[in-house]
Amino acid sequence: MRHAFQPLPGQVGRARPVVDLVVEGLDVAPQACLIDTGATEIRLGRHVAEIVGLDLDKAVVDETVVGGLRTTASGVTAELSLRQGRSSHTWSPTVYFCDPWPWAFGLLGLSGLDPFLLTINAYDEWSELRPRHG
């Protein structure tokens, strides 16, 4: 699935590799996520877990610093889907739902990229996530 770069929400300037992820089947409102090869985990705001009704009581809770901000990250297995037209890929990684999370986008770090072969063409401004098979 090839995605044209997009500006981060509300930002002007150069477009970046942003994809919209469906979390736990909430396909009416995919979540904007920055593909971040410099991050190890998938991080979203805690509000996303609340919207989709994910129980965070048994989550692995960790204090972490993201972008200079200390935040509480609750890690649980969540179903994610990446869709484009009729193509889609669904997988169930550990997703860290963070509070506070003041940013306008989530982070798709390396653990979110495990099931894919990622190509980034910065010059032509697209990224391609091709599911690994087998």
Next chain:
Amino acid sequence: MQRQIGETVSETIRNVNVAGRAFELRASQVERLMRRVLPEPLKDHFVVVGRRRYPPKQVLGEVTGLDRAEFTTHHARRILTGLGFVAGRRSAEPTGRGFAAPPPGRRDSAASRPSAETLEPFVGQWVATKGPEVLVAAPEPKTVVGWLSEHGLKADSMFRVPADELEASGLAPR
């Protein structure tokens, strides 16, 4: 009719007849009422109230309490533009205050998400977007998802419109 309120504030007031009933409508009253009402999905025509785009019949229905079957879109649009609200059609840019053309994108990709200028009225709110359009904006993400479900719409993306540079780019340094 233009009435002066105090020395500095003027307000547009219109006496209108809708479905055989007389109403005195004030622009400020319309804005106040619609502040609590999320816009329904737009079909063709819209009016801009409080920097949000509404179907004209939704607005007139709210302020008069009349059934929407009792008046036409064009009638609602005429009354609301008479009160000073900007009207437009989705296929064309509206004319009047409060609108600016989005900046040209670096590539075609810029058109797949609303521009920063389009999002500016929604700073701090949660929005659901489809292509370059904002479908709905609300203070709580649950309200946005509820609205999408209620109207059977699917957004391309949902996010909170950042209030400043930190929220906009945060951990993604230039």
